[in-house]
Amino acid sequence: MSATTGTRCSRRSSRPSRTPTLAICHHEVPFAGVGERPESYPVFAAPRSIAPWIASMGWDACTTASNHSWDQGFEGVVTTADLLDRHGVAHVGTFRTPGERKQPVILTTEAGVEVGLVAGTYGLNGFVMPEDQEFAVSIGDADNLLAQARAARRAGADIVVVHVHWGDEYVHEPNAEQVALAEQLTASPDVDLVLGEHAHVVQPITKVNGKWVVYGMGNQVAQNESTRVATYEGITVDFTFTERADGGFEVTRAAYVPTQWNHYSPGNPIRIRPASGERLASVREAVNLLGGNRGLVED
Numbered sequence: 001m002s003a004t005t006g007t008r009c010s011r012r013s014s015r016p017s018r019t020p021t022l023a024i025c026h027h028e029v030p031f032a033g034v035g036e037r038p039e040s041y042p043v044f045a046a047p048r049s050i051a052p053w054i055a056s057m058g059w060d061a062c063t064t065a066s067n068h069s070w071d072q073g074f075e076g077v078v079t080t081a082d083l084l085d086r087h088g089v090a091h092v093g094t095f096r097t098p099g100e101r102k103q104p105v106i107l108t109t110e111a112g113v114e115v116g117l118v119a120g121t122y123g124l125n126g127f128v129m130p131e132d133q134e135f136a137v138s139i140g141d142a143d144n145l146l147a148q149a150r151a152a153r154r155a156g157a158d159i160v161v162v163h164v165h166w167g168d169e170y171v172h173e174p175n176a177e178q179v180a181l182a183e184q185l186t187a188s189p190d191v192d193l194v195l196g197e198h199a200h201v202v203q204p205i206t207k208v209n210g211k212w213v214v215y216g217m218g219n220q221v222a223q224n225e226s227t228r229v230a231t232y233e234g235i236t237v238d239f240t241f242t243e244r245a246d247g248g249f250e251v252t253r254a255a256y257v258p259t260q261w262n263h264y265s266p267g268n269p270i271r272i273r274p275a276s277g278e279r280l281a282s283v284r285e286a287v288n289l290l291g292g293n294r295g296l297v298e299d
Contacts, residue, residue, distance in 0.1 A: 021109040024117065025054060026163065026197045026217075027062040027091075030069065030076030031083050042125075043071045048083060055087035060107060063119035063163040065093025067198065069137045070127040077136050093119030093138050093163070101135045104152040113159065113241070113249070116152030120145050121165035122177070122198070140164045142184040149190040159192045159241055159249050167199040167216055170228060172286045174203055174215045186211040192249065193239060201230040202286035205237070205256060206293050212239065212254050218283075221270065226263045233275060233283050234259045238299065255297040258283035 029044035031051060039045040054062060064080060072079070077094045084091045095101040105117045120140030129136060138144060149160045162185055166178050174182075178196065185191045186209035194213040196203065203216030218234035225231075240253035258275035260283075262268065275283050284298070 021111070021113070022060050022107055022115055023058055024161070024163075024195075025059045025062045025220075026066075026165075027054065027064055027080070027084075028066045028068055028165075028197070030072040030080045033072070033075060033079050039071075044068050045072055045076065051083040051089070052087050054084070055089050059089055061090035061092070061105070061117055063093045063117065063197075064091050065119040065121040065138045065140065065163075066165045067121055067123055067125045069094050069121060070124045070129060074129075074133050074136055090117070092117045093121070095136055095138075098135045101138075102151075104148070104155040104157065106152060106155060106157050113243075114157050116149070116155070116157030116160040117163070118145055118148040118152060118160060119163040119165075120148075122167075140166060140181070142181055145181075145185060146188055146190065149185075149188060153190045158243075160190055161193045161195065162191050163195045163197070165198045166196055167203065169199055170201055170231070171199055172201055172203055172216075172230070172289055174290075178215060182208045182213045182215070186213065192241070193251065195237070200224065200228075202233055202235055202283050204290040204293075205235075205254070205287050205296055206290045208292075212251055214256075218286075220259065220272065221261070223264055223270075229279075230282060230286075232260055232263070233279055233286075235283060235287065253297065254293075254295060255299045256287060257299045258287075 029046045031048050032038050032045035038047045078096050081096050092105040107115045120138040122140050145162055152160050168175050185194050196215045199216040200219055202218040205214050214237050219231055220234045235256045238255040239251050241249040242252040243249055258280050259272055260275040260279040261270050261272045264270050
């Protein structure tokens with residue numbers, strides 16, 4: 001599972017909560033089918049027991065569009081959506097039917113703020129979806145993502161968050177395609193926040209066209225080669241949106257929490273904890289690589 005996002009939303013008449021109004025995770029790989037064993041690199045299938053764990057930890061929604069979305073074919077897409085549904089976790093990025101693909105995913109906060117979620121991936125590691133199933137995975141090109149954002153706004157979303165699976169693995173600096181897509185997305189009035197995954201290392205947080213872009217949140221639970229130290233680093237980001245006088249919403253607080261964890265071995269379970277020492281310095285350097293993030297807080 002990749003790192004995560006907390007979003008707080010408040011009406012002008014309400015005081016912002018210090019508890020995340022919405023918590024969003026990125027679930028990168030499909031779940032294994034009933035009676036099937038989990039699979040690891042290069043074609044993945046996640047343990048089914050993760051689905052109730054996601055729900056028990058308080059995640060309201062997960063994005064599911066990634067380069068591994070088709071690792072278990074269409075059956076994996078359906079299995080993943082069914083399991084998340086069963087445990088009350090909303091999801092976007094992969095779809096069971098054309099009708100589901102056309103229905104914007106909008107979550108309503110306790111304050112009545114409508115938050116639309118959009119997701120897409122740069123590709124599928126060479127897998128090709130059958131023509132009659134191309135609806136099943138959202139590809140992360142600008143036209144597709146902007147069309148989804150526009151649909152969410154028209155369906156009543158006060159805030160639209162776009163999540164993109166993009167970038168070069170193990171590289172902290174965003175590539176040219178990421179930068180160009182971030183420019184296109186943030187130029188749209190239908191997009192309020194852009195989040196990214198895939199590099200498996202932390203990438204910068206910055207502003208583009210006056211809107212926050214988190215290029216990459218690293219990992220949260222992962223077991224890469226222990227020599228790839230930066231893959232054991234991640235960030236959880238936290239954005240507070242407040243209603244403006246004109247009825248729109250804007251980010252009034254942007255923050256991130258640096259985290260790290262250990263490599264699993266028998267008798268040595270994974271423990272996620274606040275980053276410290278060299279790991280903290282590494283996360284800070286990556287977050288601030290591009291600058292342009294004045295006002296960003298480290299929690």
